[in-house]
Amino acid sequence: MAMSRRGFGIGLVAASAAATGGYLYLREHPEIAGRFGEAKKLFGFAGGEKEGFLANARVRGVLERRFGLILDGRRAGSVEMVREPALLDQKPQFLWPSSSVLVEVARSSGVKISRDQVIFNSPIVLYSWDRIADGLVKGGFAEPMGGPRYKADLSKLLKAIIAGETWAAIGVADLFGRARIVCTDPNKSNSGFMFAGLAASLLSGDVVMPETLNRIDGDVATVFRRMGFKPPSSGKLFDDYVAGGAGAQPLIVGYENQLVEWVLQDAERWKRLEANAPAKPVILYPQPTVFSAHPLISIERQADDLIDALMNESLQEMAWEDHGFRGPLGTIGKARNALLQSRLIERIDAVLPMPDAPVMLALLNRLAA
């Protein structure tokens, strides 16, 4: 078929307008971008606690098909990824640490941030065992919240630990020795880092500031000294907790989503445990607690799309359903897992912000001494 020059010109203009409009439309609607054109590959670092989420086939499928994104997310410690030249020199397009304070730290290490946005939240909780939690209730250090879940008066508990009280004295009759809470090494791992911040704020009566830190840093150091050996990663500590049982690991610090992931990993194991084990894992929610936020830092404009994709409802729901991550405001998703429902609480109202980066760095130095 022959075409006039005019017709060809109009066609060309129309096609280019459509292409531009389409491009703009796709940019506005990243959720359908994956259906057109080639998927975009993004490389970056993510904290180990999100490894399961990033490896989840459902998550990868949605990211690629709907958003046209293929992630090469490598595991790195939250603190090191925002500070270590060896990692930053690899030119990551995004960083996904597990605390908002670390966005500030990244900026101060010279990372050029295009955008940052909290994607998930997971509260810092205490993991214990039903018989120990019941003892703490008797001693006035915890309160049942219906079902095998509790809120803990962490401030009171910390003071008892600092005073050198025994387990028996705080209501836990069958444990020997002095009471203790164990967390990870705060100089290496984020959950220990956040617990140090929370403990400091609780002991100072408010979010700890440079001028209040030296009043309570000795007490925080006592709490940490009572722990003895502190494992280097949150995952290892949680493994030790479930493997060691109530005698070895009576009370540890972790993220709420760790129990969720562990239960979902092998539901049969959980059912066996619920039916037979002499003690069953329980969560104690400190009042107040801190949220481990998971801010995605996009370093290149290209990675901004990843933020939009991860904020999408379907991925947020998967993060909750399969991995126990709460949304950016600390809210839970729609799914209710029968295995866990009675152990989690829906709303966490009492939340303290983390102290500022310089205060945290000073506290870390004190604890490393």
Added chain:
Amino acid sequence: MSLAFFPRRWLALLAAAPLIAVLLSGCSGGPGPQFTILSGSENDVLEPLVQEFCKSRNAVCTMRYQGSLDIALALKGDDPPADAVWPAASIWIDMFDTKRRVKSVKSIVQMPVILGVRRSKAQELNWIGAKVTAKDILAAVEAGRLKFLMTSATQSNSGAAAYLAMLAAGIGKPDLIEAGDLDKPEVLATARGLLKGVERSAGSSGWLADLYRDGERNGAHYQAIWNYEAVIKETNDKLIADGHEPLYAIYPEDGVAVADSPLGFVDRGRGKDVEAFFGDLQAFLLKGEVQARIAKTGRRVEVGRAAPLPADPKTNLDPARALNVIRPPEPAVIQKALSIYQEALRRPSLTALCLDVSGSMQGAGEAQLLDAMRFLLTPARTRELLVQWTKADEILLLPFNDHVLWTARATGGEAEQATLLAQALELHAGGGTDFYTCSERALVAMKPLLDGAEHLPAIVIMTDGKSQGYMSTFEAAWRTDGRRVPVFGVTFGDQVDRSQLDNLAKLTGGRVFDGTKSLTDAFRAVRGYN
């Protein structure tokens, strides 16, 4: 494209291609990697499971058994000689893996370190069915009513765990030793008292358990042994099968140390396939059915993974028993406790070194021997590996060929070591070989100190050859002396014949070490045994 372009034979091949691919890569699998694991000796019972997995992947797996310190030191070096490590406890990885090369660490089993006491001895101490604390154990040691076998606290995890538990109880902090607790003067007195209970030491928990059983056969009849719950169970199975008295398990009420048996990947850049292979091996060992098989060996597995063995009232072993667990102290506190052990608390050693300077040692042999002496008698080097001598230790040097050339004696004081080393460096090889006479002479030289019963004695024979003379020369003297001194052998050279040394070691409850690769390493290992 039309299929008509392909001849029928090709079509048949195309149809079969998936099947061929499966045959090549699937069930029988392509060749798997060569994979080496450095492991504590307590895992030898689990090796068949590892090999079962490796076989299913056509991989060649080697488990090399070492003490925890050796595994830890391998990680500290520039080129770790393994793809995975499996020590008894994580703390050894965390303290020594300064380059953070070990990844994906997961605990495979949990093993409390407990005291197995000869049942009649437990009865005598009124410990049957009783609640026994670490403090009670210390009291029995102090009263001279109990002696035990324990591995070296600086070389092996079970010894370190037992030592730290007793030390914690001794200073009245049975739940945790904190920084500062070890600075008080009374700590040393308590700890010296508890280590008086050590009858024999060793660098490996598995070997120590064999020593206990050998004691039943050769008449030594040891009273007790600190070891892993599962190793005590394995020892009991063998003791009962041989018609010997079993061990009664004592779980100290105030706190038991638990080893977490971590299996971790050593990243030395061998690529994703090797790492994935490791991940699958670890997952295999943690699978419910495999954990159930592991639980049958008396090891504790994670709650909900498998049912533990039932309790045995006769031996008091009960892998389901709830324990009060001692927290491991901070690494700096452990380092301090271990150097106290080595420097001040350990029973002083009395070591006679029989050094072969016969003609066959000329050249390389002589050079290696002198190198080993330089290591052994240079405090800066031995301290680094926690095998330093102290002033209370006694060292005898007996160079020999067909006769003993001379005998020199020194304490472990720095100046005396230097004098001894200067003497040793004068040695030149020549003449025949008779280590039976040398070890007999060593026994004579040791006698005055042996009678004081303060020292842990040992004779170490370093040789590259076959001895002339007769074993009876030594054996008669050893029996007359009351069979107190174990003989260790260190071999090297290409022509080495171990059988004579093996017989001496077997007779005396010693061990032969292979010094052909590194005499220095072999000597260091010997030091872990006394």
